[in-house]
Amino acid sequence: MPARPEQPNVTLHHDVYPGIDIGGRLKGVARGKIVYITGASRGIGASTAHAFALAGCSGLFITGRSLDSLASVASSVRSSLPEDLAKGLSIETDAVDVTNREAVGESVKRCVEKFGRIDILVANAGYVEPFSNIADCDPLGWWKIWEVNIGGVFNLVHHAAASLVKSNGHIILVSSVGAQKRSPGASAYQSSKHALNRFAEFVHLEYGGQGVKVFSLHPGAIVTELSSVEPSVRPNLIDKVELASHTMVRLSSGSEDWLSGRYVSSNWDLDELAQKRREIEEDDLLKNRLDVGSLV
Template sequence: MSISIKNRVALVTGANRGIGKAIVETFIAEGAKKVYLAVRNVASTKELEEKYGDKVQTVQLDVSNTESVNKAAELAQDVEILVNNAGIGTPHGTLGETAEADFMNQLNINAFGLIRVANAFAGSLVKSKGAIVQMNSVASIKNFPPLSTYSASKAAAYSLTQGLRVECGAKGVHVLSVHPGPIETEMAKTAGFPEMSPTSVVSEGIVKALANGEFHLFPDEMAKMFEGAYQSFSENIVMADMQG
């Protein structure tokens, strides 16, 4: 299912910085009609508001809070493309006294956050025959021990994204699962990656993947290495209909 950004209304969670900000800028450059800047702190989008004027509108949205997500959905009922970009990635191993609490926190935002936003905006997306873009990670298909709890939370989010592909696809909504490697963000810097790709690689890749009707996007150089190794499993297992 091909989805064009041109003349579409989008909402991007975590739109104030990093990949989210790049997505906003790329969508507008590609002709988006309007982009909702969905953030926890509404003061954090002033720069984007000044730059793009009435092309953007800030809405308060905390993916960890169902009430907050539902309120944003009530306000932005014209959303056609939902980008669930907001997430956290604190470095933590599987062992340790704080491992359980850390995993619960990351799971709440990275996986339960997806359920919250998908359910809240499903109605408008079905009506517009739009799309959900979920920001996953290469860590969703391989656990990186220094980021073990993050990897597990993203694996859960990726599994949910596969479920959405089937359920939403049956209602005319396209789903795109994005799996970047190290990108130039505060999260990646905190994790200590020595080489990182620019955020534009992800944002521009999303536009192309939506236009091509793809489910998976491995946008950067490291991610494409994963794509090559993962392709057979993806085609024969993940994308296969095993219900019959």
């Protein structure tokens, strides 16, 4: 029996579509929200800061390893906004290494002290090295992928959970379609993202009843400094970065709260996915699971 497909039968998008258009359907949906973003100094993180600002958030707390890069992002965000949105937006920058648990805790504390709460938490910081088979790879590099992709996310959720419970907030964990793949040389990256999907399930299990919503999101196949590390994947990177950032705005708008605790791809048409809601909920789909097939 062939393996079951790991993609739902919905339209696939590679750029912004009407369902995630911040200038249309999603206009103003983040109004008044406080958004904390890791890995915001470039690429998907920077685009996410732009998207939430355009959607009307009142506070952006953006973090990364370089204050200069974050300052550049903050300036770019502010200069791109209409005057009314720019006046209503406060942006704070913070240099922090997500693998440093104490530093992450202090960063979250600074955000809450500045803005009073966190409404939306975007765990975007990630790490990958060029693909290498297990016996040939650098063990320290292999483990660093886990330290960032899992340890860094744990540190962030560990410290921010209390604030998110108070705000009935949203968490977006930036995962990868690689979580569903098994590619030679990618054992560290793909297994870390697979574990991230399961971690989202645990966050939902432990905090969903207290109002927290969490999604493990494949951002799309996007050219970034991170994705360009492995040359073999470069031909597949065909998606626009705004596909990811606009999808995050929709996921945190409240319309997709029923998907909390699940893996979602930015490529999937969310309106078509919503038409399959009953099936997804009844069969508890879009979660990590051992498929025993006909052995049932």
